[in-house]
Amino acid sequence: MIFPEWNTFNIALYSGLALLSLGMGLGEALGLKMMKYSKFRPSAGWNPRAGMFFLYFLPILAALAFALPYLPTASLAQVIVLTAVLGHFAKRCLEVLFLHKYSGPIDPFTTLAIASFYTLVAGFLSALNRQPLPAPDGLFWLGLFLFVFGESANFVHHKLLADLRRETDGYVIPRGGWFEHVACPHYFFEIIAWIGIALLSRHLFAWIALVGMAGYLIARSHNTLTWYRQKFPDFPKHRKALIPFLL
Numbered sequence: 543m544i545f546p547e548w549n550t551f552n553i554a555l556y557s558g559l560a561l562l563s564l565g566m567g568l569g570e571a572l573g574l575k576m577m578k579y580s581k582f583r584p585s586a587g588w589n590p591r592a593g594m595f596f597l598y599f600l601p602i603l604a605a606l607a608f609a610l611p612y613l614p615t616a617s618l619a620q621v622i623v624l625t626a627v628l629g630h631f632a633k634r635c636l637e638v639l640f641l642h643k644y645s646g647p648i649d650p651f652t653t654l655a656i657a658s659f660y661t662l663v664a665g666f667l668s669a670l671n672r673q674p675l676p677a678p679d680g681l682f683w684l685g686l687f688l689f690v691f692g693e694s695a696n697f698v699h700h701k702l703l704a705d706l707r708r709e710t711d712g713y714v715i716p717r718g719g720w721f722e723h724v725a726c727p728h729y730f731f732e733i734i735a736w737i738g739i740a741l742l743s744r745h746l747f748a749w750i751a752l753v754g755m756a757g758y759l760i761a762r763s764h765n766t767l768t769w770y771r772q773k774f775p776d777f778p779k780h781r782k783a784l785i786p787f788l789l
């Protein structure tokens with residue numbers, strides 16, 4: 543793991559980031575449902591496609607801006623880390639534009655909060671990438687594999703969700719892939735992709751961001767499972783929230 547220099551500024555900064563990260567999952571777990579979109583959306587708000595595009599596009603600009611100083615002389619490790627970060631948010635932009643079929647608005651505060659968090663994550667990861675691993679090691683290549691695998695499986699499950707909206711604008715019980723076992727397989731594979739990014743970057747901040755995202759997605763998947771069970775009395779009882787047979 544690559545640690546920052548532990549001066550007063552960095553101790554305060556990383557303590558704040560760790561608290562933010564823990565707070566994300568805790569807020570959702572306590573049922574506050576702070577992120578108001580999709581099944582937990584408000585009755586009025588912004589156009590979901592525009593809002594989602596905005597919150598995934600801003601991080602791309604931040605990552606590119608922080609990469610400018612090292613881009614002309616970037617090493618292989620730097621190129622792969624930056625490509626992974628940009629690739630994740632570019633994939634999400636394309637899915638938002640061409641794949642997802644939304645059924646309602648997104649809350650403006652939620653849009654700005656997620657945009658700020660993702661921009662912080664992408665910008666900081668890109669800035670830290672000025673100091674990459676000296677050379678790719680075994681864990682780095684494992685990270686690349688997990689990233690590609692996680693993003694691909696995440697996409698497959700997004701496609702399954704989009705296909706549910708062929709005949710209805712509403713919600714139905716998802717079928718196919720890991721939806722047969724859990725309510726939110728797309729969240730599970732997103733976590734796998736971010737474990738990949740953490741192994742590629744290896745900076746402490748990447749692990750803090752991963753803990754925040756994983757905590758949030760675990761809690762949100764549980765809220766989603768509860769939502770499914772309330773909305774659909776015939777929702778398959780064996781389905782878990784995030785990890786088949788476990789969680």
Ligand SMILES: NC(=O)c1ccc[n+]([C@@H]2O[C@H](COP(=O)([O-])OP(=O)(O)OC[C@H]3O[C@@H](n4cnc5c(N)ncnc54)[C@H](OP(=O)(O)O)[C@@H]3O)[C@@H](O)[C@H]2O)c1
Pocket residue numbers: 579580581590642643644645646696703704706707712713714715716728729730732733754755756758759
């Ligand atoms: N890294 C992070 O911190 C983080 C945080 C949140 C999400 N994400 C990732 O972002 C991606 C999208 O997440 P999300 O929370 O927006 O997912 P989601 O709530 O499951 O929605 C994804 C899409 O599927 C539709 N959908 C969901 N359930 C449906 C159902 N039962 N029937 C028909 N359509 C359905 C949604 O439509 P509606 O909009 O109409 O509901 C939306 O278009 C995921 O891969 C997730 O991992 C990452």
